[in-house]
Amino acid sequence: MMLTEIVNSIPPALIFLAGAALLPLCSVRLRPLVFVALPVLTLLMIINLEPGTAAGITFMNLELVVLRVDSLSLAFGYVFCLISFFGGWYAWHLKEKGQQVAALIYAGSALGAVFAGDLFTLFVFWEMMLVGSAYLVWAGRTRFSAGAGMRYIIVHLAGGSFLLAGILWQFAQTGSIEFAHLQGASSYLILIGFAVNAAIPPLHAWLPDAYPESSVTGSVFLSAFTTKVAIYTLIRGFEGLDILIWAGAVMAVYGAVYAFMQNDIRRVLAYGIISQLGFMVAAVGIGTPMAINGAVAHAFSHILYKGLLFMSAGAVLFATGRSKLTELGGLARSMPAVFVLYMIGAVSISGFPLFSGFVSKSMEIYAAEAGHYTFVFLMLQVASAGTFLYTGLKLPYFIFFGEDKLVPIKPIPRGMYAGMGLAALSCIVIGIFPQTLYSLLPFQLDYQPYTVAHLWETTSLLIFTGLVFRLMLEKIKPKPAIILDTDWFYRRPAGLAYRMFVETPARVFTRVNDAVMQLVDWISGIAANPVGFMVYRTGKLKNRTHKAAPPAAEPAIFDPDRYRGSLGTMVLIVMAGFIIIGLISFVSS
């Protein structure tokens, strides 16, 4: 059929990207509608994609594969459309063109990246994602947004540079840019690039730095795309890499501990992302079919329930203007719906039965167990308990219960409820009918999440987490402080580095220029009018307060301007250098 042929040769990303270009031309009323329609269209397109397709074009002597369809890319494609759809409802009230366009560019590039079959295409979309997401960080307009956005950009560009270097190196060595399992020295550079986006410590600090400063609606998109594309690329390129197992386990616990310490709601959730990513990274490292299935399933559900959590946090922020636990409390009474929706997300992420986390996270843990990675298994379990602790217990307690700070709220737009409701629904549906998710996974395995043993383990874990929380409640009050993380290393010295590497060379250059300029002007002054110059000089020496302009013969001699280019002297010096080189070479030849 003609349509399927067309569909199978165009990357679905183009719908979003075309939408991004056309959206500004739509009227204000029309824009949310268009925004929401785009993922629907894309989803229809994706459904018609046939696994095994690889649409390529030749470009710059490179065989590009701009569309590679298999169950792995399809799974990510579906969930990206879903979250864009939910996010579009959530952001219905948004009047700001910039954010809408940026979100579309971001989502579209993410789609492009997961359907890319070669490294060049991947890189193009990787960088495009950066542009869209950076805008969303800046859009938050908190006092930290500007700086956080800059750091976000620099860190990601640096990661992208490693990625590019690795790609080029691989291309130079093997002549291929195929995006498959990666090996060799060049793959380490690529791994660093992927690791930055996957927020693997110590390269993770950008995430809790930038995400809490992004806009209310932007954070929903941010949480969904960059990191999950990175997980996808890790699965594609590095499955079974042992070091990832340990990195992931450490990440999971690290994220959980840091999440627990935070005061800003969205920073808690941001570290929560890192913790959850740890599960996925570890699973990628384990590499067995069950583990990969687990990683994909977890990524899928995580996008949805993390999206829901950011949506609710955003709703709280929108309604109260605050996002710090120390400033919130007692909102259950005034925002009951948000509370309920939040809790659905929270119990999903914690792995409660009947919700999506229960049927997805467990696969990863099971894979760890099956592979006899006992210590990793235990770390992941502890991290799971921790997840419930900070997302399901501490956070809702201090936002919705606890000390009632009598915070004035303003009503939140209906679109937000719609978005949250849809996301919550998806968490429940997947939880009750896990087959809907399982049918999308790369490997068709026989995994039964609802076993007595699993239910029992999860229940005991969760109940006792809750008990400990209750017991320790007095000791866990939030504090208005920040916790230093690895970004200290480049943030603390930032001012110093700026002075060292930018201001000082600039000052040195201009001092040299000034000195040379002085010399040159003296020379030209003497040459132009020797007598007059001598008169002027002696006159100045006698009369220290002489400030008048020099005699007409030499205009603007002592122009104290800085940053002045030097005159011939500098050139002559370098000429001399070249001549010397020339002489040396001819003498030696």
Added chain:
Amino acid sequence: MIHNVPVLIPISLIFFAFFTGILGVMRLRYSQLVAVLASALAFSLAVWGTFHVLNNGELSYSFGNWPQPVGIEFVLDSLSAFMLLVITGTGLILLLFPTKPGFKIEEKRGVPLYAIVLLLMGGLCGIALAGDLFNLYVFLEITSLSTYALVSIGSGKAGMSSFRYLIMASIGGSFYLLGVGFIYFSTGTLNMADVMNLLPELYSSPAVIGGAVFIVTGVCLKMALFPLHTWLPDAHSYAPPVVAAFLAAVQIEASAYIIIRMLLNVFTPEFMARLLPLTDIIGWAAAAGIIIGSVMAIAQTDFKRMLAYSTVGQIAYVGLGIGLANPLGITGALLHIMAHALMKSCLFLIAGGVAHKTGITDINDYRGLGRRMPWTMAAFTVSALAMIGIPPTAGFFSKWYLLLGSLDAGNWAFLAVILASTLLNAVYFFRLIEKVFAPAEPSDASARHPGELSPRLLAPVLVFAVLVLVVGFISVLIVNNLLSPVVQGL
């Protein structure tokens, strides 16, 4: 007729220069029209010539029908065609920019402004087409003289900057001439192809080496290659916007072209390899220039000055490509010439347009402009992203080739320099992007003059921005058709 194209382009431009000069005395506005027509004519000829070259190979025209090697020759080959497209195309769009904001000229009728501009373009085209060392010098000086005049039109310290620029560029030109003299004494001919043939026998001659050094050094000065770049920031900051665009986008590139031409067609790479590590020196100087240019750009607060230092860094990319002296490197250098011409022109026009409408020249005052001038700032973002090297803009593709070239040469240091400079460029451009898209406050400097640029100001800006993207997409076409034949010899 087609055979006359190589000479027609520069000659017609110069002719129109005189014609416009006369008109300019009477009416400034008509002179702009004539200038636009003249450059459109030149552009069409360039396009025609390009197609001919693509299909049939190089074209040459002998002045006065004196046969080679005695006569003066104009040669149109792939490389020249490429440069002509860049020069005439960019020039055409730049000339469309309205006079007052572009040149900061009050309605002074006495200034034959567009005449000088046409002279400049004619000189540049002549450089691209020259087949003869001395002829190239003539056009080089025509170009330089026009630029001295044009720079001095600007405000503030323009006169002073122009004077300094004049001194330094003259030194550069003199060095070039000196070098040509040495070559002439050694080989007895000025024709480039001839020199290439005769040179191998004379490799041991010190005069030839000296000649090469002088020529290259002189041109490097005109190209503003570090450390010979010190005239550039002043000249470009104080010159009027369109002039600065011509300088940064076209004239500097033409100087880079001269070095490439010397490298490929006069002193063959073999010469460089055997006798004189000139390309290595250029490469390392360029590497330093990239970093220094970017660092100094970060330190600036005046928008045009920031762009000027950025130019130092960007032209150093071209220098880096030259320094690599392998096919990929040269391809990258040439592609970057085209990309930079488009990006820089767009940025300078934006600087001019914004300054004209709102009087803003300091980057801190750019806050909130994104809301007030959405189209202009969209174009700015595209160009800025291109300067940083983000796909799918043209800037990315030239960097890709440069990176591949560095890998090919096994030069990890250059690779690291290019990647590091991406980050440095990102700092000063994204800093500005962030300011631009910050919410508009009533206390902004731009609040007093709200509203988008007028269509006449905006149109060339948008054209350049679109071209930045388009050239990015079709860069493969350009490389395969125009640039591969050029670099095959390597």
Added chain:
Amino acid sequence: MKKKQLFFSLVLLAVFMIADIGFHLTHGDGWWADIAGFFALLGGLGCLAIILVAKVIGDFWLSRNEDYYDADRDS
């Protein structure tokens, strides 16, 4: 109040452990499967550990004022 809660928790723990032994509810073949009430312990002690570690890191080492980074110069 606290003592009552603690007592209640320990009782509950005992219940879970007995249920575990009695019904062979936990599956798996590592050394941990044989410990009664393992997951309950894992949850409780694990959380305790997280809270304590967080306290130590937070209060004694890495906690700083919100303005620590001086409201950010760019880059």
